Amino acid sequence: MVLEEIMKKYTKKQKAELQRTSSLFYLLYRISKDLGLQKHLEQAFKSMEKYILGSQLKVSYPVYVAVMALLPLFIAPLIALTVFVITFYVLYMPPLLSIVFTIVSFILGYAIIFMLLYLVPIMMFSSRAPILEKSLVVLYAYLAALGVSGASYTEALRKLWEKSETLGAEPELTEVVKRVYILGEDVVEVLKEVAEIAPQRDFGNFLRGLANVIESGAGLENFAEVGFETALANMQAKMKEAMGALEIMSEMYVTGAAVMPILALSFAVVLATMGPSAKMFGLTLPVPPATLAGLMAFFGIPLLSIFAILMVDGTLSKIRGW
CATH class of the missing domain: 1.20.920 (Histone Acetyltransferase; Chain A)
Incomplete structure (x- = not known):
């Protein structure tokens, strides 16, 4: 009955892929x-x-x-x-x-x-590596729930495959289910082989660890609990690192886009008011103060703002979805 259900869902997915x-x-x-x-x-x-x-x-x-x-x-x-x-x-x-x-x-x-x-x-x-990294917490939590409910290894694999599309792990888990349920290969060997070609190292460790648990006969909930805590700690470390980077970027932006232009304009105005006496000390500007203000207002600050936005977006992309 389980095999018929898997075959039906797998065939449906294959037909959808052919249509797309x-x-x-x-x-x-x-x-x-x-x-x-x-x-x-x-x-x-x-x-x-x-x-x-x-x-x-x-x-x-x-x-x-x-x-x-x-x-x-x-x-x-x-x-x-x-x-x-x-x-x-x-x-x-x-x-x-x-x-x-x-x-x-x-x-x-x-x-x-x-x-x-x-x-x-x-x-x-x-x-796909960042997507899989973000999905690990949910994968371990779901696997722990299946282990507590008394699900067998094969049942747990089938349930994970059913949720694989929303978790971003569909290609790997589909390959496992196809080779285990349809082609009849050994589940431990298949998990280890698929782990070797996984796009993300920690996700590969998840599949490899699951293979070791099945091979040794240990409980799913213990493996999933340890993995969940590790994945959660990694996620929190990434969040902390990203927040620290954003704090540094905000300070650099305030300094570069607000403080430095004010100081530069103040210095330019002082030199302009000093007139010829400033040249006696070798203090001259390559451009008039008004031109300098225009360059900073229309080129310097906008370019700095664009650079800051790109830096912030690159940092947030590491933790987006968590």
């Missing part, structure tokens, strides 16, 4: 397979598998490597054709030079699109 994904991707996959390129592509880009799995792209590894290799072949000719039309018919370049530009644009177009497709899953994989 462009049919062009699967057409390119079929072309790659018919040409006999698929096996070579999968072997050549084996290192990409963990990034595609953990990036939430909703595309399987074989399909994505086919798209990565073939999609630029359809776009690069369009870029080359555009360059040829512009260079030959608009700029009236010599035919040979126009052909050279066309060939170069084809090569560059293919390389740029290929690199973009190559980097997208890596960047998405890396961007």
